[in-house]
Amino acid sequence: MVTGVAVRERGVAVVMALVTVALAATAAATMLYRAHVWARDLELTADAAQARQSAVAAVARAAEALRDDGSRTTVDHARSAWNAPLSPGLVEGGVVEARIVEQQGLFNLNNLLRHGSVDSAAVARYRTLLTLLRLPVELADSLTDWMDADIAKVSRFGAEDEDYLRLSPPYRAANRPLARLGELARVKGYTDEVVAVLGPFVTVLPDGTAVNVNTAPAEVLAAVIDGLTLVEARTAVAQRNPAYYKDVADFRARLPRAAELKAGEGLVTVTSSHFRVTALVRRNDVRVRTEALLYRAQRESWPVTVAQTMD
Ligand SMILES: [Ca+2]
Known part of the structure; x- marks a missing residue:
């Protein structure tokens, strides 16, 4: 049971x-x-x-x-x-x-320094590029300060440690050439909007590089060649296609007002x-x-x- x-x-x-x-x-x-x-x-x-x-x-x-x-x-x-x-x-x-x-068709931002010192002629060319891109020329001052060895501002538009140490989180100016393009985001004034406009025209290479006239956009050519207008630079760009510039002399010869314009020695190249x-x-x-x-x-x-x- x-x-x-x-x-x-x-x-x-x-x-x-x-x-x-x-x-x-x-x-x-x-x-x-x-x-x-x-x-x-x-x-x-x-x-x-x-x-x-x-x-x-x-x-x-x-x-x-x-x-x-x-x-x-x-x-x-x-x-x-x-x-x-x-x-x-x-x-x-x-x-x-x-x-x-x-x-090398791009404007090398590290050219603002030459062997560690500020190259004022290169800074002037950078200002021209900024103007052609309708960006504030003062961006040249803050970038120069970011890269130059000293901690004194080049102008009231510049920025050094005293400015960056006030930020949260605080940091210091690099005081050396740029290591990469992304570093611009840390420099005063280089907002996302600025970098979006500037980025396609600039690069970060070891200092002392020449611009390749066969690959540079008109804005970069007009910035590095004293007196060359943007319209003339566009003509120079149109001319290289289909007949690329064989050497710097060929480029000089085909510039408008060739005699007046100086494509500075060492500033341009075809390689x-x-x-x-x-x-x-x-x-x-x-x-x-x-x-x-x-x-x-x-x-x-x-x-x-x-x-x-x-x-
Ligand atoms: Ca500095």
């Missing part, structure tokens, strides 16, 4: 067994899930590692393209072989979009030594973006990586 107590005990036992089974199932599921997540993490780690390798390979491929073109040609212009996208699928292990962006390489690698769910500044010392030499970021 089965008593009520026995039924209850059996019932409890059944429930316990069910709970145990359920717990075991949950534990198994959890372990499976963890194993899955772990495997996924491993996959992601492997994808990320391979994507980074592909990004490094893309930069090496760009360096090779620059060396190849440099050893075959004597001039750099918009239709140079390096100015084509490096085709996707070039590098194993994912989709790669890579591109070489020539830098480029500095190139930025951007590469985006996609591999499954992983994305890796790299940007490298390459310096080609001689045309036939292998470019060296001056700076590189990867994220």
Whole structure:
């Protein structure tokens, strides 16, 4: 005869067994899930590692393209072989979009210093560029102060430690050449709006670089060549396509009012030594973006990586 107590005990036992089974199932599921997540993490780690390798390979491929073109040609212009996208699928292990962006058509902000001292002629050219871009010329003062070694303001529009230390969080002026374009955001007056207008015309390279007249926008040409108007600079830009400037003498000869205008010695060139390489690698769910500044010392030499970021 089965008593009520026995039924209850059996019932409890059944429930316990069910709970145990359920717990075991949950534990198994959890372990499976963890194993899955772990495997996924491993996959992601492997994808990320391979994507980074592909990004490094893309930069090496760009360096090779620059060396190849440099050893075959004597001039750099918009239709140079390096100015084509490096085709996707070039590098194993994912989709790669890579591109070489020539830098010497741009106004090098580090030219404001020459061997560590302020180059007032270069600052004047920068003011011209700011004017042509309809930006406040006072931006030249705050950038000069940011870069010059001293802590005395060049004008009331400048800014040094005393100004930046009042900010929250406080920081100091760099008092050295710019390390990267993004640094402008720390300089007085360089708002997002200003940088959006200025950015396409400027670059950050080691000091003392000349502007490539075959790649520079009209605004940059008009800024670096004393007396050249923006309209004349636009004509100079139109003239180089399809017939690029073969050398500086060719450029000078084809300038309007050639006799009056001085394309200063060392200020302009028809070749480029500095190139930025951007590469985006996609591999499954992983994305890796790299940007490298390459310096080609001689045309036939292998470019060296001056700076590189990867994220
Ligand atoms: Ca300073």
